[in-house]
Amino acid sequence: MRLIFLGPPGAGKGTQARILxxxxxxxxxxxxxxxxxxxxxxxxxxxxxxGYMKRGELVPDALIIAMIERELDSSRDGFIMDGFPRTxxxxxxxDALLARKQWPLDAVVLFDADRKTLVxxxxxxxxNPRNGRTYxxxxxxxxxxxxxxxxxxxxxxxxxxxxxxxxxxxxVYDEQTKPLVAYYRTTGKLAEIDALQxxxxxxxxxxxxxxxxxxx
Ligand code: AP5
Numbered sequence: 001m002r003l004i005f006l007g008p009p010g011a012g013k014g015t016q017a018r019i020l021x022x023x024x025x026x027x028x029x030x031x032x033x034x035x036x037x038x039x040x041x042x043x044x045x046x047x048x049x050x051g052y053m054k055r056g057e058l059v060p061d062a063l064i065i066a067m068i069e070r071e072l073d074s075s076r077d078g079f080i081m082d083g084f085p086r087t088x089x090x091x092x093x094x095d096a097l098l099a100r101k102q103w104p105l106d107a108v109v110l111f112d113a114d115r116k117t118l119v120x121x122x123x124x125x126x127x128n129p130r131n132g133r134t135y136x137x138x139x140x141x142x143x144x145x146x147x148x149x150x151x152x153x154x155x156x157x158x159x160x161x162x163x164x165x166x167x168x169x170x171x172v173y174d175e176q177t178k179p180l181v182a183y184y185r186t187t188g189k190l191a192e193i194d195a196l197q198x199x200x201x202x203x204x205x206x207x208x209x210x211x212x213x214x215x216x
Contacts, residue, residue, distance in 0.1 A: 001079075002098075003026070003079070003109060004080075004108040005080060005083075006109065006111070006177070006181070007110055007111030008170060009169045010113070011112070011195045012202055014028075014033075015202075016199075016202060019199075020080060020206070026078055026080050027077065027079050029081055029082065029084070030083055032083045035049045035059060036053075045063060054159060056160055056165040056166070058087065058172060061093070065093045068084060068090075086176065087180075105187075108190050109193055110181060110190060110193065114196070115170055119166055119167070119170075124137040124138055126155040126157060127156055128155055130148075130153060133150075140199060193209060
């Protein structure tokens with residue numbers, strides 16, 4: 001399966017990518033998680049990305065495209081792109097990479113939600129910094145507050161989930177990423193999901209949209 005998850009910060013792209021990964025062995029490629037790992041390891045890429053991420057801006061296209069090119073080398077069995085592409089330039093570069101490999105996309109899934117819901121979800125999100133798994137104080141709390149259910153380690157609030165930065169990220173989405181909705185609509189592969197529903201309902205809509213509803 002070769003999928004792109006498109007949608008604003010907090011729409012639930014990462015949550016649903018991890019569900020598909022667990023159920024169907026699909027490989028989630030989250031550009032945000034890869035960048036955060038690079039920052040934690042102090043790589044050159046991590047250092048370059050840091051300022052942009054702290055401000056809620058996009059990391060420059062050239063860095064992201066090179067990063068994706070490396071990831072695709074180990075994606076022969078498919079991928080779920082979570083948070084990429086985010087600009088028209090990234091989408092065009094990705095089309096060219098996929099065309100060269102003769103790997104057509106199966107679908108581009110748009111997670112649609114209103115701004116108030118997104119702000120609420122991000123301000124109550126808790127993240128496991130070791131693997132990117134997320135929880136939510138209201139909709140999906142961990143068994144013990146502040147502690148990951150599986151590895152027992154501490155959960156953190158992402159520094160870019162502060163209200164000012166969330167607002168900036170949502171503006172950046174509207175300006176730079178939303179044009180991709182029209183871009184992918186012309187391919188006939190765009191599937192729209194109502195991301196305001198519960199996690200289970202969204203998972204159900206998603207399975208239906210990509211033709212996996214009977215594949216449990
Ligand atoms: P990234 O890490 O990709 O962040 P994002 O796109 O802003 O997405 P989020 O992780 O915030 O949201 P999500 O949709 O995955 O929601 P989640 O499932 O966690 O990017 C971070 C930064 O990296 C960017 O700002 C940029 O600087 C840089 N970057 C990354 N990719 C880049 C690129 N391609 N180009 C340039 N720069 C790039 O859910 C959110 C919360 O809601 C959680 O608490 C969850 O438990 C809860 N929740 C989920 N679903 C539901 C539901 N259905 N009902 C109720 N609650 C729910």
